[in-house]
Amino acid sequence: MSDIAVRVEDVSKLYQIGKRARHDTLRDLISEKMSDPFQRRGSSGAEESLWALRDVSVEVEHGEVLGLIGSNGAGKSTLLKILSRITEPTSGRVEIRGRLGSLLEVGTGFDPELTGRENVYLNGAILGMKRSEIRRRFDEIVEFSEVERFIDTPVKRYSSGMHMRLAFAVAAHLEPDILVVDEVLAVGDASFQRKCLGKMGNVAQTGRTVLFVSHNMLAMEDLCDRVVWLRDGCVAEEGPSGTVVSNYLQGSFSADTEQVWEDPATAPGTDDVRLRRACVRPEDGTLQSPITVRTPFVMEFEYWILRPDVHLSPSIALYNEQGIVVFTSGPAFDPEGSERSHPAGLYRHTCRVPGDLLNDGMYQAALYIGSNGRTVLQQDNILVFDVRDAIEMRHGWHGKWNGVVRPMLDWSTEFVEAEPSPASRPESRRHWEVPQ
Ligand SMILES: Nc1ncnc2c1ncn2[C@@H]1O[C@H](COP(=O)(O)OP(=O)(O)O)[C@@H](O)[C@H]1O
Ligand SMILES: [Mg+2]
Known part of the structure; x- marks a missing residue:
């Protein structure tokens, strides 16, 4: 049969x-x-x-x-x-x-x-x-x-x-x-x-x-x-x-996990700076590999600095589906900071996001490039991507996990004592006891 x-x-x-x-x-x-x-x-x-x-x-x-x-x-x-x-x-x-x-x-x-x-x-x-x-x-x-x-x-x-x-x-x-x-x-x-x-x-x-x-x-x-x-x-x-x-x-959905601007003449930017490329991918994967709530991933941003001696500082804002800014971030503060001028050329910034941080859902990143306290370039939706749920850790529960973030926090569980014996109960509890 x-x-x-x-x-x-x-x-x-x-x-x-x-x-x-x-x-x-x-x-x-x-x-x-x-x-x-x-x-x-x-x-x-x-x-x-x-x-x-x-x-x-x-x-x-x-x-x-x-x-x-x-x-x-x-x-x-x-x-x-x-x-x-x-x-x-x-x-x-x-x-x-x-x-x-x-x-x-x-x-x-x-x-x-x-x-x-x-x-x-x-x-x-x-x-x-x-x-x-x-x-x-x-x-x-x-x-x-x-x-x-x-x-x-x-x-x-x-x-x-x-x-x-x-x-x-x-x-x-x-x-x-x-x-x-x-x-x-x-x-x-x-x-x-x-x-x-x-x-x-x-x-x-x-x-x-x-x-x-x-x-x-x-x-x-x-x-x-x-x-x-x-x-x-x-x-x-x-x-x-x-x-x-x-x-x-x-x-x-229309994910934009990579954007490339081939021609600096038409790429978003100014006379000083032009975007070249942006991408998001798992740290150990390709653009096609899925990102789950557990996956560390990187966002890369490349741009041309067209003139020497411009002072530029990039930062990003990551938005979730509800339009909430989950975080903003930029390269670590450098004492010389934006005062340092960069030679002309192609630059790449890589932002690494650890696993066990974001909740599942769609995200969009906006890139800001600042110069002397002013934003000279703002590119919304430069990256649009999906962070998928992971099956592990769910214990058979398939609903939406509440929260803007989904960190894996340290928990510990200790056995403190067996059922409390009358002698070990605090004095203040005694009056709750039912009279015999
Ligand atoms: N009784 C019906 N009469 C006319 N069109 C129908 C009827 N039922 C479904 N459709 C159409 O057939 C298509 C498939 O519908 P459906 O099988 O319900 O899709 P799904 O369950 O994947 O959402 C849709 O375009 C829907 O509008
Ligand atoms: Mg249906």
Whole structure:
């Protein structure tokens, strides 16, 4: 028997925009009614079509954890909906071996008028569970979902977080052979996200197959064996999670890890000074190597001094995504300092930033060159780069680590004493003791 759990062969999906979709399956109809109970019948805009997926082929082996990544609109949800038979492909073939449980966007699968309890049964039935099976797992599902108090409330009164929690609990406890999860990490608080990831990990460990979409690249790298990157409906790349995630991140924002000005006549600057080059790279790596929160890295700035005897002093400011200046820095103070004049020629300043200092995120550096107390050259966004999170030290937690910086501080833990004995308790505590 083949080891393939899911086979997607040359699947394409064409959506008609502005035209009501044909109901390919009963689930299609049900889910559309559930997600949009007030459908505007007969509305028709300009009819346009859009290929949400084009010739996508993917195979997933039994027991494999496959991640799907890609920017918004890349076709990830469409692929998962096709696998879950919520919608049909326009062309191509899908083969599924085993029972498939899925958790898709909020709104698919739950009837807003029914209570949480009724929806658990409805969902279980849609997903192929027997009533006795659902009954047996009901308490566990409800406990996992943390919505006990609202289980007899119609789900239309649920927040999207509660909705998602219950839907995840149902999908995960169905004991599917194949679990398909779309963006669960986007909803819910940190502790629930952790619980979901843990549950997906458990499902995977018991040899079942997991396919999931997430924007959390750390979770992708940590949990997935393999990742498929979808771009504009096509497979851009597939392979080991670390490699694909890295390429996706490199390509998904316009990093400027190097800028070179070939012609001094047009380079930013003045008659005295012209920029030549700026770059940022790991201390022991190339421009292409990733920088993580743990990596020491260097920023290099080269400029021409065009006339002798000018007094120049460079400095930089590093901004984070929120526009906060994380630090400003310049070469160490030199007693002769800016009073010293430099011969004309090419200069390179290298600023070394230690690892375990910055938090993850996007950064931009601005370069300032001062002369006699004045800024003669200011170049904002001279470098734009991403500091990625590192998997080490996270202990299974994938949320955002709070803080402008992320230093690795020295902690020590000592065993001070065993449970305090009455004799060793300070006098002042005595009056807290309960009288016998
Ligand atoms: N029911 C639909 N009707 C028309 N277009 C759709 C429909 N669902 C998704 N699309 C379009 O298909 C493309 C892929 O969408 P989707 O699969 O949701 O992407 P992703 O999940 O990667 O963000 C998008 O351009 C989206 O607007
Ligand atoms: Mg989506």
